[in-house]
Amino acid sequence: MKLLTFLSFYFLIVSQLCAQHLVPLWEEDKIPNYTATDDKEYIAPNRxxxxxxxxxxPEMEIMLPSKRSSNGKAVLILPGGGYAGVSYDWEGTEVGQWLNSNGIAAFVLKYRMPQAASVKTxxxxxxxxxxxxxxxxxAHAEEFNIDKDKIGVMGFSAGGHLASTLATHQEAYYTSNDKVDEEAFQPNFLMLLYPVISMQKGVTHEGSKNKLLGKSPDKKLVDQFSNELQVNDKTPTTFIVHSGDDGAVPVENSIRFYQALVKHKVMADMHLYPEGGHGYGMGIANKNAPKWKGLAELWLSELK
Structure with missing residues (x-):
């Protein structure tokens, strides 16, 4: 009996390790827009x-529910951080755990920072x-037990800007070089939490804009990455949450994006709250934070 208990525990741990691991997106010599430097990744102190x-x-953490629980859906999670870093657990792995509990595969992306010494553009x-x-x-949908046509993207704050860029920009930003790049990159649905959307003056989050585009970008580049201007009828169905008292990213970012979605007859579900501030993640550490998980779970369950 003890041996049986031990083996059950052992295989449980092994299955969890197999379901959650980091993978590099590219081999080092194939990373686009990259030059090798001595700079090192680090975790900010005093947080x-x-x-x-x-x-x-760039690396991605794979977080899978059990096959028995899986419903075939998946979400790429893009944590925020003002394009200076990523809130890896707060807006990443903790979100992945919640998605897994709803039968959804989760993938947390550690994306490169625009101003890193190793980045060319x-x-x-x-x-x-x-x-x-x-x-x-x-490319690995079968291995992950997911449906290629049920893969969304979810972004928080500056990660919301990146998610909306992924959902609205039709051009590939790098040259394809292997079998993985034969797959489509457009998501099937979009989830935005207190997102940066616009790069326009008076609406944007200036810190994110300066990190992404530089301090004196030309108007063409500003418009290109003002994603409310890039919405069209191919933009996927969208779920949005924002707070009116957000002192970092004005709620107008979400409003402008929602208006663009409505204009192009894209299905959109937006929830605006009078309070909550900014950066509340799953909404459990701030008493005024919107309790958005239930709404999101319902929305995800009803996706066509």
């Missing part, structure tokens, strides 16, 4: 969550990594 900075090589690096991540997930 009460894992804020990973100076990311040099700042604004290209994050979207290159996001496009590659989506292609990687689709």
């Amino acid at each position: 009460d969550f894992n804020f990973t900075m100076n990311i040099q090589k 700042s604004y290209k690096a994050p979207i290159q990594d996001a496009q590659r991540a989506m292609r990687y997930i689709r």
Whole structure:
């Protein structure tokens, strides 16, 4: 009996390890828009969550529910951090655990920071990594027990900007070089939590804009990455949450994006709250934070 108990525990641990692991998106010599440097990734000190900075090589954490629980859906998670770093557990792995509990496969992306010394062209690096991540997930869909046509993207704050870029920009930002890149990178659905959307003055989050585009970008680049201007009838169905008292990213970002979706007859579900501030993650550490999980679970369950 003791042996049986031990073996059951052993195989449980092994199955969990197999279902959650980090993978590089590219081999080092194939990372686009990259030059090798001595810079190192590190976790910012004096934080009460894992804020990973100076990311040099993009990686993705794979978090899978059991096959018995899986419903075939998957979500690529893009944590926020103002394009200076990523809130890896707060807006990443904790979100993945919640998705797994609902039978949804989760993939947390550690994307490169635009101003990293290893990046050649700042604004290209994050979207290159996001496009590659989506292609990687689709290329391994059978292995992950998911449906290629049920893969969404979820972004928080600056990660919301990256998610909306992935969902609205039709061009590939790097040259294809292997079988993975034969897959489509457009998500099937989009989830945005207190997102940066616009790069327009007076609406954007200036810190994210400066990191992504530089301090004096030309108007063409500003418009290109103002994603409310990039919405069209191919933009996927979208779920949005934002708070009116957000002092970091104005709620107008979400409003403009929602208006663009409605204009192009894209199904959208937006929830605006009077309070909550910014950066509340799963909404459990801030008493005024929107309790959005139940709404999101219902929305996910009803996706066509």
